[in-house]
Amino acid sequence: MTVHEVEVKINGKTYKEEVESRMLLSDFLRETCGLTGTHVGCEHGVCGACTVIVNDSAVRSCLMFAVQVDGQEMQTVEGLAQNGQLNPLQKNFVQCHGLQCGFCTPGILMSTTDYLKKHSTPCKKDIQDMLSGHLCRCTGYDGIVKAIEKTVEDQKINI
């Protein structure tokens, strides 16, 4: 067994921890850092519940090891709200009923955050394509798509 020291910046805060090589990043976030907003579903990269942003890319945290993020920057769902206020994307999820049971929501929010940073005017089809990386077992993703579309519209007005 090998143990490694990992220093990583998550949501602007530095964490310095010791981890076993085999510790998955998803478990590190939840168990070592206490950031339980990141959810764990399938643990083979299919469901998307554990999606977080590592160095400006939305990725599956169940398919990375904690030791791999040494020296890097990350954002998890806990990093979205500012000063206790939900951000515009989160507010639109509430307004458009994009939550459903809520289990897959953190992953979807993180994928969407990364996606909207790189694509400012996606159409419905693009949004659906991005969402296909997430399994939501509740219903038809309708509220989720609406919440994202509304965020895109709001951003256009703000520009």
Next chain:
Amino acid sequence: MKPAQFDYYCPKTVDEALTLLEESGFDGKIIAGGQSLVPIMNMRLSTPDCLIDINRLQDLDFIDYEEGLVKIGTLTRQNRVETSDLIRQHIGLLSEAVPFIGHVQTRNRGTIGGSLVHADPTAEIPLALMTMGGSVHIASTDEVRTVNAEDFFVTYLTTDVMPTELLTEIHIPIWEGRVGYSFQEISRRHGDFALVASACQLSVDDQNRISNARLVLGGVESVPLLVTEANELLQGERLTDSLLDKVASIVSKVIEPESDLHASADYRRHLAQSLSKRTLQEAYVKAGR
């Protein structure tokens, strides 16, 4: 599901990685994007004693253009390949193939080299490399050797890369003249591995006669299948409906697909025929433009 224990190394240079690989012999494994390896480790289908992480080898993350050639570093993320203008302009088949791989969140991490070495028989990048007639560079502490796509894929999940070797570069020739290409696949859901996939690249002369064609099928054999007989038949011809039918019948004759949970052999044969026709037709139309 959690992986078994292993030692972890994170080399900073290619040389260091190669030495580590040699020292660990058959017990070490490279981790690139981890999008195939980590699921397998999480399910304990693979329990390597040691992982050599190549993610810090920035030298292996590049897309370069040379006269007649595009070179791509093994660590280049699939998403970067997908959005590269250089690739779209010179080897557009690859840009067309990559969006079929998993989802944007897995392409953000998955690499071009990892997909080639993983060598799933329905995977998109192996199929595209074979269709474009590409080759790869494989390094060990002793040498760097070049292997053509035709010799690279050995069987299911097995390539010519030995346990102490590292795939470093992918070389793809830029075809001259009027070139067309097409990539198509049928999967049960978007983002899943294909049941059957087909890719075609061809060039035509001034009279719209086919001067070179490569039609390749995925998901019908243990490795991407270059349909040599069909490619020979197409040589010097204009594409007509009867020629397309002939190609479909060759395809049906040369493949031996298997039945599994997802599709019967008959259905795969049917898909292989229609997809072959579709890719050929689309590639031909594109080349004529």
